Amino acid sequence: MTEDGACIAFVAGEPSGDLLAAPVIEALGRHVPPYRTAGVAGDRMIAAGCRAWHHVRELSVRGYVEVLSELPRLLWLRRRLAQRLRAGSCAALVGVDAPDFNLALETAVRRRGVPTIHYVSPSIWAWRAERIERIRRAADRILLVFPFEQAIYDRAGIAATYVGHPLASAIPMRPDRAAARRRLGYAAEQQLICLMPGSRRAEIECIAAAFFAAANRLTVSLPGARFLLPVADPGLQPLLQRIREHTCTPSASDRLALIGGRSHECLEACDGVLVASGTATLEAALYKRPMVIAYRVPMFSAWIMRRIGSYLPWVGLPNILAGEALVPELLQEQATGEALARQLLTVLEDASGQHRLEERFCALHEALRRDTPSLATEAILHTIAQARAR
Structure with a gap:
């Protein structure tokens, strides 16, 4: 277990995020020393060792109309998570996809000194390119699942690591x-x-x-x-x-x-x-x-x-x-x-x-096809080490 007992928090917003995060959580558990993980988790993440504060079903909402109807509950949940994620109790926050929810959460906890990693770039190459400025404020590092995204973040001067797509492995x-x-x-x-x-x-x-x-x-x-x-x-x-x-x-x-x-x-x-x-x-x-x-x-x-x-x-x-x-x-x-x-x-x-x-x-x-769990784990731990060295 890590010396300070702090866990790495994961927040997945839908079933696909559960699928993406689970192998990384397994890899963090095998690390020496192993890292505890907790957060908003789906069944695969829980099976991999993540302690669920909330289930991914509580965040799985799609479409503007649907989000509006659920907005009060989602805002309450985000405030609750932000209060829980503080430096000292949390080694880092990994927001898995779900950018409309996670980028705001990452921004809030980053201001409190918690290193933040966003796993899966929002599709800024498809629409709403202005979101890259929100990403800059929210995340210390982006984990990319598609190779063409690296050049976008390099041009913007935002730390990013291509880790491959775990489905390909x-x-x-x-x-x-x-x-x-x-x-x-x-x-x-x-x-x-x-x-x-x-x-x-x-x-x-x-x-x-x-x-x-x-x-x-x-x-x-x-x-x-x-x-x-x-x-x-x-x-x-x-x-x-x-x-x-x-x-x-x-x-x-x-x-x-x-x-x-x-x-x-x-x-x-x-x-x-x-x-x-x-x-x-x-x-x-x-x-x-x-x-x-x-x-x-x-x-x-x-x-x-x-x-x-x-x-x-x-x-x-x-x-x-x-x-x-x-x-x-x-x-x-x-x-x-x-x-x-x-x-x-x-x-x-x-x-x-x-x-x-x-x-x-x-x-x-x-x-x-890459060794996604290992590459993602290395990038997460490197981001934590950089934050501690500052």
Whole structure:
């Protein structure tokens, strides 16, 4: 244990942050001397040894309208955390993604002498580039998961370390589709379509009905297909079941399995994916699976985003990282069940296109693959040492 007994605090804002932070927490626990960790944690972080002051579900809110409705509770939680995170009791704060929540928290505790690290750069390369000044005030160091981000921070004079993306190490370069199907109980020749409508309630309420409507149409076009929908949070199962009952035809419903967790096995086993924009699009790319990306938010949230504007023509990470439209994207009113089904059928019928896509995804995988837990741990401890030397 560290000499002063201080812990490193982690604050994850959503399930993808839980996934990112857990391997780093494990690495800090193996360090000599080991570091205690605590904070806002998800199930993976808790299993890795992080003591949960609050669960990640308490922060998992998406969209302007949704955040406004939860704002009083979120502000109360942020004040509570800021009071708890003080020099002497906290060796450092690592804010994991969730920039709208974490950057303000990091700024507050940094003023009190606590070293701050922000893990995952906000997408300043896509929109709201002015946030780099907020980042400068908030964080002593940024941990980057995409290689092209390093030059942005170098130009701005902000300390940053590229650590790779932990998913690129966790996911095999050559996925074993047959083995994944055996584990899930499906035959090697069974056609499987994976549906991934998001990991948050607001996402699911916006897009799941369109995914189920697409399954209705795909059932007709692909009569032998089965559909897998991995459910990230057991608390979302009743919501998905209600939408399924209201949307799916009996034939599609019979062929659709809601599977608790196991999203990586579902991606490894499947032939194609309908996926909501977010980290899951990167997961699908690392599993080398053809996909169609969908993105929907409430109308008012969409209006605000259009007013702010974007610097990039894509929302999906595979397209952003490639710098071109590798996979189809359907946004807002375009993301209907009919359009999603039609686009996925087009992708699945193009064998040569799938081969080219797999090659591009392999190159992407290689670029993102690093020893992320070790690199992140080194950067965190270096930042703490620098702060103590001042």
